[in-house]
Amino acid sequence: MTVQVPKLEYRHRVDDLLRTERLPHVWCPGCGIGITLQAFLRAVKALEAKGVIDRKQLVFVTGIGCTGRASGYVRLDGAHTPHGRPIAYAYGVKLANPKLVPVVFSGDGDLAGIGGNHLLHAARRNFDMLVIMVNNFNYALTGGQLAPTTPHGAYSTTTPKGNPERPMDVARLVAALGANYVARWSIHYPVHIEESVKRALPRRGFRFIEVVSICPEIFGRHIGFRSPVDFYERLRKVAKVRKPKALEEIKYDWEDEITLGVFVDKDEPGYMESICQVYNYDWCKELPERRWSKQ
16 A cells, blocks of 8 residues: 655745745855845845835846845846946836835945945935845955955955955945945844844835855855854854944954944935936826835
8 A cells, every 4th residue: 555645845934035946046055145135035025014015116136246146046026237237237227117126135246346336326326225235255256356345364366375455344435425224234143134124125215234244165265264163153253243333433354343233324315306306207206215214
């Protein structure tokens, strides 16, 4: 007698926002991109359940790199763009249809390096988009080259004797340029990442969330960590949650402290409203930012 065992199908709470037919993903064991992506998707579901956002209005834009591969797994309208250009594409999305909400999800090499100029001016203009930057300290996909965020003195494939440059503190820079919301967390704080997305996604203006992540297979091995767990614990020691009173108190130092927390949280008019102050377009009367800014 043959006994038929029922097939049990496991479903994750964010499966409806994932292209599960494309799984398993390409990310290395221990990589923090999945943690960051799940936190974002959980926030989307929570906001949608409250009627704050509509996933059909979200446009998920990525660049090139390990983090940029996320657009292939997310079941949202979006684009996988050329290296360093996701913010430029997000500009086009918003200007072409102001009702859409662009979300840029990419890495530090793509956003702060190749696309650094776009990042600076998007923050300066307080342009209406959410940018989530996964910072793994190097250009991981292409072999571990030096990035703007690589710690001083650290080995990379293009600085074999150690990085002679000062690293860029991207969150502090974006905050100084006038963004409406700026936060930095590490992958040790997935709930904080989710809460930041909940806070930032419905907002107007430029919103920026940096997530400091480990890259165990490339950067971790290059600087002497043979285990993702050891690298994870090392980052935990240096990543400290603070409430800085001034931008000068924010630190980005691998040997001392990488400051985590919410650095800017305000609600000033975004770029789309600035346009409407000068040009009275028909769509100006229906700007979703004017409604969402009251949430």
